[in-house]
Amino acid sequence: MAKKRPTRRNRNxxxxxxxxxxAEEILERMRADLxxxxxxxxxxxxxxxxxxxGLFRSAHSLKALAGMFGFEPIQxxxxxxxxxxxxLRLGRVALDARALxxxxxxxxLFGELLLNVGDVSALSxxxxxxxxxxxxxxxxxxxxxxxxxxxxGLDIDPSLLRALTEYEEHRLRENLQRGRHIVLVESLxxxxxxxxxxxxxxxxxxxxxxxxxTLPAPGETPESQIRFxxxxxxxxxxxxxxxxxxxxxxxxxSVLRGRSLDAGATxxxxxxxxxxxxxxxxxESGAKTMQSLRSISDTVRVDIRKLDELMNLVGDLVIQxxxxxxxxxxxxxxxxxxxxxxxxxxxxKALDRNIKGLQAAVLDVRMVPLRQVFEKVSxxxxxxxxxxxxxxxxxxxxxxxxxxxxxxxxxxxxxxxIVRNALDHAIESPAERIERGKDPTGRIRIEAFxxxxxxxxxxxxxxxxxxxxxxxxxxxxxxxxxxxETLSEQQTLDLVFSPGISSRDQVTATSGxxxxxxxxxxxxxxxxxxxxxxxxxxxxxxxSMVLPITLAIIQSLIVRVDRQPFAIPLNAVLxxxxxxxxxxxxxxDREMLNLRGEALFLRRLAVEFDLAPAAAGPxxxxxVLGMGELRVGLVVDALEGQxxxxxxPIQGPVQNLRGIAGATDLGGQEPVLVLDxxxxxxxxxxxxxxx
Amino acid sequence: MSEIDAAVAGxxxxxxxxxxxxxxxxxxxxxxxxxxxxxxxxxxxAYAVAVERVREIVRIRPITPVPRVSxxxxxxxxxxxxxxxxxxxxxxxxxxxxxxxxxxRIIVVSAEDxxxxxxxxxxxxxxLSIEEDSIRAAAGGETESVESLCTHGDRFISLIDLDxxxxxxxxx
Numbered sequence: 030m031a032k033k034r035p036t037r038r039n040r041n042x043x044x045x046x047x048x049x050x051x052a053e054e055i056l057e058r059m060r061a062d063l064x065x066x067x068x069x070x071x072x073x074x075x076x077x078x079x080x081x082x083g084l085f086r087s088a089h090s091l092k093a094l095a096g097m098f099g100f101e102p103i104q105x106x107x108x109x110x111x112x113x114x115x116x117l118r119l120g121r122v123a124l125d126a127r128a129l130x131x132x133x134x135x136x137x138l139f140g141e142l143l144l145n146v147g148d149v150s151a152l153s154x155x156x157x158x159x160x161x162x163x164x165x166x167x168x169x170x171x172x173x174x175x176x177x178x179x180x181x182g183l184d185i186d187p188s189l190l191r192a193l194t195e196y197e198e199h200r201l202r203e204n205l206q207r208g209r210h211i212v213l214v215e216s217l218x219x220x221x222x223x224x225x226x227x228x229x230x231x232x233x234x235x236x237x238x239x240x241x242x243t244l245p246a247p248g249e250t251p252e253s254q255i256r257f258x259x260x261x262x263x264x265x266x267x268x269x270x271x272x273x274x275x276x277x278x279x280x281x282x283s284v285l286r287g288r289s290l291d292a293g294a295t296x297x298x299x300x301x302x303x304x305x306x307x308x309x310x311x312x313e314s315g316a317k318t319m320q321s322l323r324s325i326s327d328t329v330r331v332d333i334r335k336l337d338e339l340m341n342l343v344g345d346l347v348i349q350x351x352x353x354x355x356x357x358x359x360x361x362x363x364x365x366x367x368x369x370x371x372x373x374x375x376x377x378k379a380l381d382r383n384i385k386g387l388q389a390a391v392l393d394v395r396m397v398p399l400r401q402v403f404e405k406v407s408x409x410x411x412x413x414x415x416x417x418x419x420x421x422x423x424x425x426x427x428x429x430x431x432x433x434x435x436x437x438x439x440x441x442x443x444x445x446x447i448v449r450n451a452l453d454h455a456i457e458s459p460a461e462r463i464e465r466g467k468d469p470t471g472r473i474r475i476e477a478f479x480x481x482x483x484x485x486x487x488x489x490x491x492x493x494x495x496x497x498x499x500x501x502x503x504x505x506x507x508x509x510x511x512x513x514e515t516l517s518e519q520q521t522l523d524l525v526f527s528p529g530i531s532s533r534d535q536v537t538a539t540s541g542x543x544x545x546x547x548x549x550x551x552x553x554x555x556x557x558x559x560x561x562x563x564x565x566x567x568x569x570x571x572x573s574m575v576l577p578i579t580l581a582i583i584q585s586l587i588v589r590v591d592r593q594p595f596a597i598p599l600n601a602v603l604x605x606x607x608x609x610x611x612x613x614x615x616x617x618d619r620e621m622l623n624l625r626g627e628a629l630f631l632r633r634l635a636v637e638f639d640l641a642p643a644a645a646g647p648x649x650x651x652x653v654l655g656m657g658e659l660r661v662g663l664v665v666d667a668l669e670g671q672x673x674x675x676x677x678p679i680q681g682p683v684q685n686l687r688g689i690a691g692a693t694d695l696g697g698q699e700p701v702l703v704l705d706x707x708x709x710x711x712x713x714x715x716x717x718x719x720x
Numbered sequence: 721m722s723e724i725d726a727a728v729a730g731x732x733x734x735x736x737x738x739x740x741x742x743x744x745x746x747x748x749x750x751x752x753x754x755x756x757x758x759x760x761x762x763x764x765x766a767y768a769v770a771v772e773r774v775r776e777i778v779r780i781r782p783i784t785p786v787p788r789v790s791x792x793x794x795x796x797x798x799x800x801x802x803x804x805x806x807x808x809x810x811x812x813x814x815x816x817x818x819x820x821x822x823x824x825r826i827i828v829v830s831a832e833d834x835x836x837x838x839x840x841x842x843x844x845x846x847x848l849s850i851e852e853d854s855i856r857a858a859a860g861g862e863t864e865s866v867e868s869l870c871t872h873g874d875r876f877i878s879l880i881d882l883d884x885x886x887x888x889x890x891x892x
Binding site: 341344345593637638639640677678679680681682683686687688689691692694697698699700701702 | 781782783784785786787788789790793796797798801802803804805806807831835836837838886887888
């Protein structure tokens with residue numbers, strides 16, 4: 030029945046993109062709500078009605094959106110799901126595993142359809158599956174029949190009961206079943222300001238319970254005032270509730286027959302206020318359609334490329350400001366211009382403040398919380414948990430930590446891989462865990478926090494830990510280390526980031542055969558980050574990634590070799606040294622320094638880059654670079670201080686410039702090369718291994 | 721001063737210039753039997769590249785040398801914030817590199833994959849419409865970078881194979 034032909038053949042590609050990006054956001058929200066719903070249903074059995082409402086609103090938004098862009102198959106399906114969800118939130122359809130699976134399937138199909146938007150044949154080809162799902166939806170309705178006289182036990186004016194909407198009735202029924210107290214909160218408000226007073230009171234009730242319905246109350250009221258009744262449900266006793274609702278002109282009475290006014294017995298004890306989630310949501314009555322419309326339009330969708338452009342412009346502004354500074358210095362040098370120079374200096378100070386502000390504001394726009402990524406990961410984990418038959422609880426902390434959007438995008442895959450590995454390899458089966466005296470439910474913890482200009486994301490598990498001996502054996506078999514080579518435990522652990530090493534022989538569909546941890550490391554270092562591993566056998570593993578907050582503007586150290594400047598990202602610079610040339614020691618053909626007792630191997634940038642070496646002087650300028658465990662001292666001709674740099678990609682026929690991460694403008698006409706520290710350090714490490 | 725020099729000197733962009741030229745001739749005049757090329761000079765030899773591949777022509781500017789790369793890549797330049805590699809066409813054609821002269825220009829072209837690159841040439845001449853039947857395959861000629869030869873009046877012009885020119889091994 031849904032096999033309508035898509036209306037427009039030559040769809041406008043831009044409109045398609047807009048549709049897809051908005052629809053993806055809606056689906057993302059639905060997936061998250063659905064996952065939470067499933068969790069709540071299995072763990073506590075009590076389901077937050079806002080989740081069902083949220084899903085309902087999302088389906089509604091999706092339907093409206095699809096209609097607007099003329100995607101009829103998607104619109105049809107969304108319409109059916111909306112109906113199904115409406116049935117769920119009104120209690121007409123039982124919220125069981127079948128219903129959840131069904132919605133899950135529909136959401137997944139939406140996801141697939143979105144991939145093929147613009148491909149008319151793919152959309153119409155999905156018609157059968159859409160029809161199948163719709164048939165499943167229709168087959169499941171009407172399972173729960175409302176009991177007739179269920180509200181007879183309530184001491185409420187029948188006119189009030191009749192005024193309840195179907196949804197409100199359902200919520201009332203639900204709360205009754207959960208044994209909550211049903212109360213009527215009545216309050217008088219000044220007509221001129223009743224909206225504020227009412228929403229304040231509603232919010233207060235939501236903190237400790239649920240507002241089922243808000244109705245104008247009958248009864249005598251002075252001219253300028255209006256009376257409202259809020260039918261509410263709570264776990265608190267009437268007394269507790271009254272004392273919490275510390276508003277003037279408020280009265281509370283229980284409407285549950287057979288319970289005295291001061292019924293101290295609280296059903297369920299001091300349960301946490303699970304309904305208090307959306308305190309700022311407007312009162313239930315009639316505002317639902319408005320809400321769904323608003324939720325689409327209160328943010329502005331911006332293409333990240335536009336932000337890049339903006340960032341580039343700001344970067345150029347910074348550079349031009351630098352050029353003005355140069356002119357200013359010249360002006361200050363000539364006595365006849367000193368007054369103008371002083372004025373200009375003041376103006377420039379003001380300009381600096383504004384440029385800084387602008388830079389911060391643009392950076393801020395690029396920042397997104399990690400929440401979405403974490404939710405994606407936890408969703409996948411839930412699916413895998415079922416598949417692998419492992420019992421795992423995922424704990425997420427610091428989801429509000431913000432990172433540059435680009436970095437967040439690049440982070441999804443590495444993070445997913447680490448978590449999969451933890452679930453697949455690290456967490457033991459429930460039986461094995463019991464045998465080892467562990468809680469049968471394993472734990473995986475994802476934690477994010479900011480540390481200075483970096484964000485740390487750590488994934489920890491309480492699984493079996495990494496078998497260092499097995500890693501060593503694998504590495505030897507793969508020819509990565511010699512059998513007589515001595516490695517510290519940490520050095521051996523770090524081998525898990527080498528290609529071809531996996532901690533278990535078993536190959537699974539989930540994690541594959543050890544591919545990935547090396548990719549994780551290369552992805553993270555490509556972002557200017559560092560990844561580390563620590564593990565305690567039998568107790569668990571932690572993998573932590575340290576990432577820069579933004580890639581857009583980074584601090585760089587400017588060095589010079591053979592009169593050519595180079596920029597080195599500061600996050601890779603551990604320290605800079607000026608050493609006596611006489612302190613350089615040699616071993617074979619390698620130069621090194623004794624740096625606080627450790628050997629620091631030196632590389633001369635002039636040699637690496639085939640530039641003219643500087644005349645041998647008494648002093649040597651060394652930049653100590655660090656990537657993970659590796660340290661290298663880079664010898665340069667001169668150190669020229671730190672600068673804000675915007676790293677830009679180099680376009681041209683040669684794609685992989687070895688040792689070069691990109692280029693940057695420093696105000697001169699010629700671009701300055703930015704060193705790829707990870708690659709340089711890696712080369713040295715490799716050479717050391719080869720030696 | 722050639723037409724293109726005038727365009728560059730007068731601050732007209734290449735796009736404007738191209739539009740102007742197309743407008744003068746009338747788009748209809750570009751029949752299937754002719755194609756429009758930009759001619760330029762390297763080592764006193766006339767070469768040409770299809771105009772569709774030309775993004776702009778810029779005067780010589782400071783070029784940052786890039787280490788560890790084929791010597792055919794002269795270095796990188798900044799084009800209004802975009803960083804672009806510049807191929808030294810003299811070296812690419814097997815000739816000796818020279819220091820820039822007054823007429824030296826960088827032709828900014830698009831590769832087949834849309835990436836942008838600069839071509840360092842001794843001088844840029846003009847946009848020509850050349851007849852298809854004046855084009856001969858380069859007969860196993862001087863260099864594999866030349867796709868074909870065409871005659872314009874009594875002059876020979878070598879049409880370069882841009883995609884081949886832009887395929888450079890990283891290490892050279």
